[in-house]
Amino acid sequence: MLKIEDISKTFHPGTVNEKKALDHLTLELMDGDFCTIVGSNGAGKSTMFNAIAGSFYCDEGYIELDGEDITYVPEHKRSRYIGRLFQDPLMGTAPGMTIEENLAVxxxxxxxxxxxxxxxxxxxxxxxxxxxLSLLGMGLEDRMSSPVGLLSGGQRQALTLLMATMVTPKLLMLDEHTAALDPGTAAKVLALTDQIIKERHISCLMVTHNMNQALEMGNRTIMMSDGRIVFDVSGSERENMTVGDLLEHFAAGAGRQFNNDRILLSTRQEC
Amino acid sequence: MGFLTAGIVRTALEVGLIYSLVALSLFMSFSILNVCDLSTDGCYTLGCAVGAVVTIAGHPLLAIPLAMGAGVCSGFVTATLQTRFGVQSILAGIIVNTGLYTINLAVMGFSSNVSIFGTDTIFSMFGSLSPSDFWHDWSSLILLFVILTLLCLIIRWFLSTRLGLSIRATGDSMAMVRASSINPAVMITAGLCLSNSLTGLAGCLIGQYNKTCDINLGTGMVTVALASLVIGETISGRRRMTLRIFCVVLGSCLYRMIISIALRLNVPTEAFKLVSAVIVCVAIAAPEARKMVGFHARKAAAVYTRRKVVRGGEKDAEN
Incomplete structure (x- = not known):
């Protein structure tokens, strides 16, 4: 349903800051796929999301969503079919407007x-x-007329999730959406995400730095490095995979040691 | 004769109500849309010029929609510059403001002053409805009061419609608006057109009220309107929308009252711009100053109590 063919993006071309963020990246997502994405900082995960969402147009390549060529469709038109959550819980909601007004928008x-x-x-x-709102189980349904700015980060992220999925999107992109939340709230928001995705049969891409999460959630895992997909696993191979295997694969695929503290740290915690 | 006669208060309220339209315009652009629109000065004069010319031609009522339409055009240009061509919002406003000077002169037939004495205005038309003395004195204020009340209600209603909500969201969280499949460029354009139509209306009304239009009429208008807006927002405390809108109007009237008082205190007219600037500063600083005073009072009290406890402890130790 999502088809990315050979897209590339170079930032600041021709300057000393030139950075090839996406390097002939190709990815195809099946209908109902829930794909987790891992990779160190700067691997191009968020850039890929930006490319799909339309925050910029790619230098080359082709993007198709549900049979429709969206390579040059502007961002605000794509967002009709693509829901997106950011790591920053403050990004997806308007703080000065009430919960009800946010939902209305x-x-x-x-x-x-x-x-x-x-x-x-x-x-x-x-x-x-x-x-x-009552499905969130946070008591927000009784606070419909209070400004969103008064909510906690977890509540705002849950609200953003609701807003992104209220009109069922064709594709949901989650960019480390629980990373800024405390463990309890993160687990709750994650469970909610899983529930909504399963119930509505939404295709989903999720970036995570938590290796356990990457293998436990969804039905497919890809690993990115230097703007390319270096490893792609699904099915029974993935089911039998451990965090250690995943790290080894990464080292092999990227041709260098996995040197991201956040990933190494997050392999140790249970969640 | 008291310090403030009924006539002075009435004039202050009349002018305050007209100016409050400009304050409402800035409320839309500055507070709601979070865009700094500095074309206010020129747009205000444009409204006045268009209004004056049409009024002289004998259509005081037609002058109102035409002046508002002129405002919409001005807002559209400002919005297009920033949304389509990436000109920074402040710069876009200044550019339009500069360009409008010539356009305003052109509208006024390349003279810097146009007088509309001797022709009907909406105020004279409304005033002639009844011959009584009371009506003669108060009709203008009543007319303006009715216009402003209606407009406030319309703005309140507008901001709760789907379009209004989208405009508010654009000023509040651009990322959310894009994610909601709303084109922020369109919303900024719609918001600025609307806000500038109010400025145009204010210019038209002040022209018919003063029966004259001067090319320099709008100079410093943005400061005056901002002062009114800040006073209003300080009163309402950014609470509910209805309250906020009406407080902007109240703020404008209050501002004119302060100016009237300054007039009665024989502050020379040359010093008025300084008085305006000081009022803006005081209005902006007031909430912060109140907090500061409260904090220092609390701190002093805490230090005092603490000292007493320590001293008491020392005394206990001596005993």
Missing amino acids: AYLRSSRFRQGIFSRVSRREKAMFREH
């Missing part, structure tokens, strides 16, 4: 102003927002 993706740009949020929609 997110819900615009479905209606596309079809009910008219001057229409207001209907009572039925409000009831639907409430229902969605």
